[in-house]
Amino acid sequence: MDFSLSPEHQMVQKMVREFAQKEVAPVIREYDRKQEPIPWVLQRMGELGLLGISFPVRYGGQGMDYLSLGLACEELEAVDSTLRVVMSVHVGLCGLTLLQWGTEEQKRRFLTPLAKGEKIGCGAFSEPGMGSDVAAMRTTARREGDFYILNGEKMWISLASKADFALVTARTNPAAARPSEGLSTFLVDLHSEGITRGDLHGKMGMRAGSTGWIHFRDVRVPLENRIGEEGEGFKITMSAFDHGRYTVAAGATGVIRAALEASTRYARERVAFGKPIAEHQLIQQKIAAMLTDYEIARLLYWQVGWLKNLGRRCTRETSIAKKFATEAAFRAANEAIQVHGAYGYMDEYDMERHLRNIRATIIYEGSSEIQTLIQAGYALGMRQDKPLRCEPPAYDAEEWTKPA
Amino acid sequence: MKIVTCIKQVPDTEAKISLENGKVQWGDSPLVINPFDEYAVEAALQQKDKHGATVVAICIGPDSAREALKHALAMGADEAILISDAALENLDAQGAAQVLAAAIRKIGDADLVIFGRQSIDSGTGLTPAQIARRLGWPLLSLAGSIELNNGRVRVERVIEEGRQIVSAALPAVLSVVQSIGEPRYPSFMGIRRASRATIPTWSLADLGISAPTPLVEQRAMFAPPSREQPCEFIQGETVTEIAEKLVEKILAEKVL
Numbered sequence: 001m002d003f004s005l006s007p008e009h010q011m012v013q014k015m016v017r018e019f020a021q022k023e024v025a026p027v028i029r030e031y032d033r034k035q036e037p038i039p040w041v042l043q044r045m046g047e048l049g050l051l052g053i054s055f056p057v058r059y060g061g062q063g064m065d066y067l068s069l070g071l072a073c074e075e076l077e078a079v080d081s082t083l084r085v086v087m088s089v090h091v092g093l094c095g096l097t098l099l100q101w102g103t104e105e106q107k108r109r110f111l112t113p114l115a116k117g118e119k120i121g122c123g124a125f126s127e128p129g130m131g132s133d134v135a136a137m138r139t140t141a142r143r144e145g146d147f148y149i150l151n152g153e154k155m156w157i158s159l160a161s162k163a164d165f166a167l168v169t170a171r172t173n174p175a176a177a178r179p180s181e182g183l184s185t186f187l188v189d190l191h192s193e194g195i196t197r198g199d200l201h202g203k204m205g206m207r208a209g210s211t212g213w214i215h216f217r218d219v220r221v222p223l224e225n226r227i228g229e230e231g232e233g234f235k236i237t238m239s240a241f242d243h244g245r246y247t248v249a250a251g252a253t254g255v256i257r258a259a260l261e262a263s264t265r266y267a268r269e270r271v272a273f274g275k276p277i278a279e280h281q282l283i284q285q286k287i288a289a290m291l292t293d294y295e296i297a298r299l300l301y302w303q304v305g306w307l308k309n310l311g312r313r314c315t316r317e318t319s320i321a322k323k324f325a326t327e328a329a330f331r332a333a334n335e336a337i338q339v340h341g342a343y344g345y346m347d348e349y350d351m352e353r354h355l356r357n358i359r360a361t362i363i364y365e366g367s368s369e370i371q372t373l374i375q376a377g378y379a380l381g382m383r384q385d386k387p388l389r390c391e392p393p394a395y396d397a398e399e400w401t402k403p404a
Numbered sequence: 405m406k407i408v409t410c411i412k413q414v415p416d417t418e419a420k421i422s423l424e425n426g427k428v429q430w431g432d433s434p435l436v437i438n439p440f441d442e443y444a445v446e447a448a449l450q451q452k453d454k455h456g457a458t459v460v461a462i463c464i465g466p467d468s469a470r471e472a473l474k475h476a477l478a479m480g481a482d483e484a485i486l487i488s489d490a491a492l493e494n495l496d497a498q499g500a501a502q503v504l505a506a507a508i509r510k511i512g513d514a515d516l517v518i519f520g521r522q523s524i525d526s527g528t529g530l531t532p533a534q535i536a537r538r539l540g541w542p543l544l545s546l547a548g549s550i551e552l553n554n555g556r557v558r559v560e561r562v563i564e565e566g567r568q569i570v571s572a573a574l575p576a577v578l579s580v581v582q583s584i585g586e587p588r589y590p591s592f593m594g595i596r597r598a599s600r601a602t603i604p605t606w607s608l609a610d611l612g613i614s615a616p617t618p619l620v621e622q623r624a625m626f627a628p629p630s631r632e633q634p635c636e637f638i639q640g641e642t643v644t645e646i647a648e649k650l651v652e653k654i655l656a657e658k659v660l
Contacts, residue, residue: 008599011478015590049592062592401596 003302005071012068016075019048020083028080031208032353035201038208042086042162046117050076051090055099056400059107060115063401067305070250074298077251078258081357082209084251088244088365089158090114093123094167096243098187101228101236101390110165110187122163123240124154124188124214131156131363132370134169134237135180139216141170146223148172148186150194150216156364160212161199166190167240168216169233176231183233187225194219205356228390235388242318242392244365246304249321252329253297255358259332260290262351263339270341277339286335293328300324311394313385316378323371326361333358405457405552407448407516409481410504410535411441413465413472414525423627428525437472440520442479442587447550447580448518449480449588455552457515458482462507464492464500470603477598478590484601485511489608491615497526499616501534506611508539516557519579521546532579542572548583 005013024038031038045051054069055061069091076083098111113119130136139152150170157166169185176182190197199212228236264287267278277283300321307314333355337344344351362368377383415421419433437445448459460483461476463469473484487507495503508514517539522529536543547559548567558571562581590598608615638653640646654660 006599007474008595011474011590011595011599012592015478015595019589048589053592063596064592068592 003299005067008064009067009071012064013071013075015048016050016072017078019044019050020076020079024083025079028208029347029350029353032080033207033347035203035207037082037162037210041083042120043117045083045086049117050087051117051120052095052115053087053091054395055091055095055111055115056402058402058404059099060112060404061400062115063397065305065395065397065400066246066308067302070246070301070305073247073250074254074257074301076254078254080208080353081206081251081255081361084247084254085158085206085209088247088251089122090120090163092244092247093240094121094163094165096392097123097167097185097236097240098227100239100243100392101185101232102187105224106187106227114165119164120159120162121165121167122157122159123244124157124160124166124168125237125240126154126156128153128155132367134234135178135183137169137171137183139168139170140174141172141184141186141221143172148184148221148223148226150186150188150219150221152216154214154216156200157212157214159210160197160214162210163190166214167227168214169237172230172233180234181231183237184230185227185233185236186221187227188216188219188221189225190214192219192221204359205353206360207356232389238315239388239390239392241366242313242315245318245322246301246308248361248365249297249304249318249325250301252322252325252358252361253294253301255329255354256290256294256297256325256332258354259329259336259351260287260294262349263287263290263336266340266343283339286339290332290335293332297321297325297328308392309395311392313388313392315385316374319366319371319374322361322365323368323375326358327368329358330355330362405451405455405515406460406511406513407451407457407518408460408462408508408511408514409441409444409448409476409518410531411444411461411463411472411476411520412438412523412525413463413469414438414523417524423625426625428625435468435471437475438520438523438525440522440524441472442475442520443580443582443584444518444520445476445479445481446587447547447578447584448516450585451516451550451552452480460485460511460514462487462504462511464488464495464503467605473603474598474601475590477601477603478594479588480591480594484603486603486605487607487611488605489615491608494618494622495616496618496620497528497530498534498619501531501538502613502616503608503611504531505535505538506613507606508535510606510611515574515576516552517541517575517577519577521579521581529579532577536577539575539577542576543578544570544572544576545579547578547580550578550580550584 049062052061053064057063073084095114114121141148141150166188168188172184173182194217197214270277304318304321336351413435415430416433416436419430422429459481461481462485464487477484519532544559546561548562549560551558557576561568638649
């Protein structure tokens with residue numbers, strides 16, 4: 001057993017940290033206030049290779065492993081959740097799901113421009129009337145010759161207004177014996193006719209991010225854009241969540257670290273009752289809790305990164321990591337505000353923004369309640385991972401770094 | 405074309421420096437590539453991008469200094485060489501120049517040697533000039549931009565008096581300043597290459613020289629006396645009143 005990061009991983013960590021701290025940290029407050037995405041951020045992340053970090057070089061990616069993806073997410077979200085969200089939806093939900101379920105041809109056509117950062121991808125699963133209850137999806141895809149005709153609405157979609165591609169799950173067979181068996185997944189070109197989309201405003205947090213809706217009205221999607229077989233949509237969506245949740249878990253770990261670092265710094269400087277507040281035990285208690293939670297969250301996502309590298313299914317481990325890290329990050333941000341006192345409540349410091357941002361992660365990509373049920377399901381033997389037609393691809397350093 | 409960049413490993417800029425028993429300590433703060441030297445690597449890589457070149461990074465230091473060289477490799481340098489020898493503990497600037505000049509000769513065929521303007525630890529800024537003297541090459545220091553053309557190098561020097569354009573025949577020694585452009589981040593491909601690279605170590609014997617005798621003797625090291633800097637908040641009913649009081653203060657202190 002080895003819990004140390006390789007030199008390669010350490011360099012990834014340092015590189016992403018420098019980008020986030022040097023380029024994004026100085027301006028994030030301004031964009032959060034304006035409720036606008038940083039206009040250059042997607043392009044810059046593309047230039048740096050972040051948008052293709054964990055895809056094989058032959059598909060235009062950078063050929064790094066899954067742990068590198070997690071480390072990058074931790075560094076990005078330590079500055080702002082909206083950076084990590086890009087990784088979750090572009091790399092996680094869309095790209096890695098294509099890598100797992102796409103045909104060779106689909107990977108060449110759709111994954112390659114995504115990995116190169118030439119196109120932006122997102123995942124469109126939730127609807128105004130459903131989120132966690134995936135089988136209750138109402139968007140339909142009706143087969144007509146060599147096309148599917150999509151109708152319906154997706155909501156709470158990160159990068160809805162920015163992305164070029166969306167992985168969309170819709171109902172292809174309303175008569176299926178079980179609702180979950182009537183779903184199929186498509187890679188939809190969001191510039192197609194019949195698509196309208198927009199941003200949602202008034203969010204509590206993630207204000208420098210783009211969250212929106214996509215409306216499909218008789219959108220013609222070519223047959224060759226269907227990912228997997230007809231009826232595999234539920235399984236593919238669950239795979240997408242496995243990938244996405246991993247990035248959320250790793251990112252939330254970054255918020256715990258940000259809370260810990262800000263709190264220790266402030267506690268050493270701020271004096272109350274004649275000594276730095278770091279010497280008051282009730283402050284120490286908060287800081288000790290943050291440190292413990294950080295270590296636990298980090299070990300949990302590292303474990304998932306390791307399992308993903310081996311190509312093992314890890315829905316159970318990912319779910320634990322996601323639930324623990326997001327809840328711990330909310331606690332840490334909240335306690336960090338307390339450590340900072342009135343200053344923590346102001347947006348001159350970062351903690352109130354982290355608190356607003358991280359609150360969403362306890363809801364999306366499977367709420368904490370859903371994660372709890374998943375755990376209970378595994379513990380009680382009510383839930384088992386059945387073999388998939390396309391298992392998650394293992395990381396193979398040699399294979400993944402071979403030139404195109 | 406071959407470009408050599410000389411880099412140094414130094415304590416992180418955020419390190420808390422203290423003095424213990426006449427020696428500078430930086431606690432458990434990490435060692436990093438000298439920030440000014442990142443500009444030197446960037447300058448070399450810019451020329452590589454434009455004209456094609458082999459970029460070789462060299463560094464004098466203990467085994468841990470490999471990390472600084474790996475950073476240069478991850479940024480895009482082609483080769484890295486560590487110069488390490490137990491006899492190199494107390495080097496002054498001219499001693500370092502003697503060792504680096506021997507290394508540059510051993511590498512051979514260098515067209516350009518590029519330095520950062522100075523190191524952030526000892527900060528003498530002397531080494532580039534000393535190297536140029538040792539090699540008998542021209543020195544074009546404090547370059548803010550570099551142009552290579554027909555075997556000549558032309559730089560715009562960023563100096564206190566303004567800008568100065570100078571040129572020289574290659575080979576030449578340059579030191580660069582920040583206007584050269586922000587150092588690029590390591591690329592993922594560079595990171596992979598750097599983490600797998602084996603960095604050769606050259607000893608003084610490999611360079612065929614003996615340990616340089618320091619010309620400068622360090623007699624004592626002490627922390628600068630701490631200064632009391634009184635801070636006064638100027639109060640007032642209106643902005644105008646505060647501004648007037650501030651002006652009076654500034655005039656009284658003879659700042660203006």
